[in-house]
Amino acid sequence: MMDLHHWIDGAFVPASKGGWIPVTEPATGKTFARCAAGTSSDIECAVQSARSAFPAWSQTTTAERVALLERFAALIDDHCDELAMLESQDGGKPIARAQSVEIPRVAENLRFFASALRHEHNDAFTSAPDVLHWTHRRPRGVAGCISPWNLPLYLLSWKVAPALAAGCTVVAKPSEVTPATATRFAELSGEAGFPSGVLNIVHGLGSEAGSALVQHPDVPTISFTGGTATGRDIAVSCAKQFKRTSLELGGKNPFVVFADADLDRAASEAARAAFSNTGQICLCGSRILVESSVLPQFQEKLLAATAAMRVGDPADTTTHIGSMVSEPHYLKVKHAIESAPGTVLCGGGRPSDLPDRCREGWFLEPTILTDLPESCALEREETFGPVASLRAFSDESDALRLANATPYGLAASVWTKDLDRAHRLAQRVEAGVIWINAWMVRDLRTPFGGAKQSGLGREGGIESVHFFQEPAGVTLRLGDPS
Ligand code: NAD
Numbered sequence: 001m002m003d004l005h006h007w008i009d010g011a012f013v014p015a016s017k018g019g020w021i022p023v024t025e026p027a028t029g030k031t032f033a034r035c036a037a038g039t040s041s042d043i044e045c046a047v048q049s050a051r052s053a054f055p056a057w058s059q060t061t062t063a064e065r066v067a068l069l070e071r072f073a074a075l076i077d078d079h080c081d082e083l084a085m086l087e088s089q090d091g092g093k094p095i096a097r098a099q100s101v102e103i104p105r106v107a108e109n110l111r112f113f114a115s116a117l118r119h120e121h122n123d124a125f126t127s128a129p130d131v132l133h134w135t136h137r138r139p140r141g142v143a144g145c146i147s148p149w150n151l152p153l154y155l156l157s158w159k160v161a162p163a164l165a166a167g168c169t170v171v172a173k174p175s176e177v178t179p180a181t182a183t184r185f186a187e188l189s190g191e192a193g194f195p196s197g198v199l200n201i202v203h204g205l206g207s208e209a210g211s212a213l214v215q216h217p218d219v220p221t222i223s224f225t226g227g228t229a230t231g232r233d234i235a236v237s238c239a240k241q242f243k244r245t246s247l248e249l250g251g252k253n254p255f256v257v258f259a260d261a262d263l264d265r266a267a268s269e270a271a272r273a274a275f276s277n278t279g280q281i282c283l284c285g286s287r288i289l290v291e292s293s294v295l296p297q298f299q300e301k302l303l304a305a306t307a308a309m310r311v312g313d314p315a316d317t318t319t320h321i322g323s324m325v326s327e328p329h330y331l332k333v334k335h336a337i338e339s340a341p342g343t344v345l346c347g348g349g350r351p352s353d354l355p356d357r358c359r360e361g362w363f364l365e366p367t368i369l370t371d372l373p374e375s376c377a378l379e380r381e382e383t384f385g386p387v388a389s390l391r392a393f394s395d396e397s398d399a400l401r402l403a404n405a406t407p408y409g410l411a412a413s414v415w416t417k418d419l420d421r422a423h424r425l426a427q428r429v430e431a432g433v434i435w436i437n438a439w440m441v442r443d444l445r446t447p448f449g450g451a452k453q454s455g456l457g458r459e460g461g462i463e464s465v466h467f468f469q470e471p472a473g474v475t476l477r478l479g480d481p482s
Contacts, residue, residue, distance in 0.1 A: 001033060002032065002033035002180070004023065004180060005036050006042055006200075006201060006202050007189075007199070007200060008200045009196045009200070010197065012187075016039065017039050017041070019039070020034040020036065020037055021034060021036075021203070022034050023178075023180065024327075025089050025092070026092035026323045026324060026326055027314050027361040027362075028361050029327070029361055029362070033180060035180075035204075037209075038209035039208050039209065040212035042202050042204065043171065047171055049196070051141075053197030054139075054168070057195065058138070062117055065117060065167070066114045070110070071192045072188065076107040084098035084103045086181050087103065089180070091178045092314050094317075106157040108444070109444070112161070116162075116165065116462050117165045119462075131477050134474050135471050135472070137166075137469040138167075138470050140468055140470050142221075143169070144172075145163060145171070145172040145173070145223050146214070147172070147225050147226070148175050148226045149175035149177035149326075150282070152178040152181055156172060156185065157185070158459065158464075162459075163223070164199065167469070170199050173202055173209050173213050174203065176206070177326055182201050183201065211237075214234050214238060214243075215237055222234065223245075223467070224247050226248075226249065228453050231455065245456065246455075246456065246467055247456040247457065248448075248450065249410075249450060249453065250410070250453070251282045251450065251454050252287060252380065252410075253408070253413070254287045255274070255287065255413045256289045256399050256429075257270070258414075258415060258418070259293045260416055260417045261415035263297060265415075267298055267301035267302045269438070270288050270305070270439075271306045271308075271309060272439065273439040274368075274386070278324055278325075279384065280325060280385065283410065284384075285413050287379065287388070287402075289392075289403065290391070290393070291395075291399070292393065311363060312358070313355050315357075316355075324362040324385060324386075329384070329385070333364060334364065336387065337367055337369070341373060341376055342371045342389070344367065344368075345368040345370055346367065347364070347365035347387075350364065351363050351364075364385060366386045367386060370389065382408065400425065400429065404430045408454045409430040409431045410432060411434070412425075412429040412433075414434065414436050430451050431450070432450045432451050432455070444460060446461065447460045447463060
């Protein structure tokens with residue numbers, strides 16, 4: 001049984017009120033750790049530590065910050081297997097995915113923002129021979145970073161790295177559902193040499209620790225990734241104090257396949273888009289829209305690609321789909337499937353051939369439904385599980401109408417060989433991230449974020465660093481040379 005304490009002022013500390021939250025391995029249903037149940041007093045300690053560390057940290061040179069971020073990245077690489085094992089145990093995700101995608105991305109996030117910092121430059125120009133203008137960017141102080149359970153360390157580090165690069169100190173609140181790797185991450189930040197108080201991690205429930213962080217008057221910047229309903233509450237709370245807020249929220253993303261597309265590739269990517277990480281990625285393509293003339297062929301290929309994905313023990317390196325993250329989430333997704341007024345093409349239940357170790361785990365087969373009314377919950381609301389719907393469209397305008405027919409606007413994937421159509425859709429699909437003949441191909445330099453109810457603001461590239469800084473326009477008039 002592991003005890004996961006807060007990391008405040010460069011040391012592990014227990015919850016001030018002594019409370020614990022049990023941490024369960026969802027693939028086995030067994031509790032393997034407990035994390036500190038943080039409250040507003042723990043947030044207070046962490047914010048004060050971050051405030052004390054801020055003056056010195058904000059004055060460090062670019063070279064010093066770059067060196068620390070790179071040293072931290074190297075330590076993540078050195079501990080990749082250990083972190084991947086913890087991430088898989090905590091969230092039920094396949095170990096191979098944690099090892100080859102998610103933990104390497106943590107190191108990449110740290111290196112990317114070290115490099116962004118190294119290449120940062122600001123404008124300077126003259127408006128008259130004796131007048132010089134430039135932009136001075138100063139770090140905004142203590143940054144609050146709140147992250148979800150689906151890609152725990154990948155997303156936490158995607159916020160922490162630019163905040164530290166910007167010269168801010170950080171109080172981070174990881175998800176209480178998957179707190180394990182954040183704890184190790186904090187410890188490794190100490191080994192990397194970050195001064196005490198520069199990075200603090202407070203565990204706890206969103207309604208207690210998360211909410212206290214959002215409301216704290218000494219935290220002027222909040223970077224949040226999570227559900228749309230939580231994001232809405234946080235936006236309201238932050239608006240009252242004029243906090244700068246970045247909100248990366250839910251999605252209900254269309255995966256649109258035209259008749260002229262490479263149907264084999266589109267079908268295998270559609271299965272990957274729907275079921276990667278058990279469908280628990282905000283970018284998953286959970287609404288598969290197919291031009292009616294090729295629907296029968298496409299459906300056959302999609303079902304074959306889905307059947308080839310092995311659901312099993314996350315600790316087994318050959319597993320493609322692990323368990324759901326928790327019992328409540330499993331029950332929610334199962335209910336969404338059972339109450340959907342459509343036809344189940346595949347899946348819908350619990351896999352029958354799980355190993356003994358996983359008998360009590362929260363597993364669901366990859367599920368595809370069809371014949372759903374356009375207005376039903378499964379077509380409009382985020383389910384965030386291994387469930388996708390399949391629907392025919394008649395022509396391009398029908399495809400566009402269906403693609404945009406939800407309150408969300410996070411990502412879209414469009415499959416066609418017609419370049420004109422690809423450009424038209426890229427301009428008209430209401431989404432912050434659009435892939436043409438691809439899904440989940442990311443470059444950290446590109447803007448990332450959602451339209452409509454999928455969020456506010458963009459992460460990615462130097463914009464992520466600038467989010468944590470306050471720009472000031474400075475103007476200098478030269479004295480009379482005579
Ligand atoms: P969630 O909103 O329940 O929780 C996210 C984080 O916010 C957790 O750390 C939680 O403890 C905290 N929290 C909860 N209530 C809070 C409050 N009132 N004040 C402050 N903090 C609070 O989301 P989740 O269930 O952990 O994650 C799944 C959701 O995240 C899905 O909707 C998914 O689409 C979304 N997500 C979005 C992106 C993106 O980049 N757009 C990426 C990953 C996940």
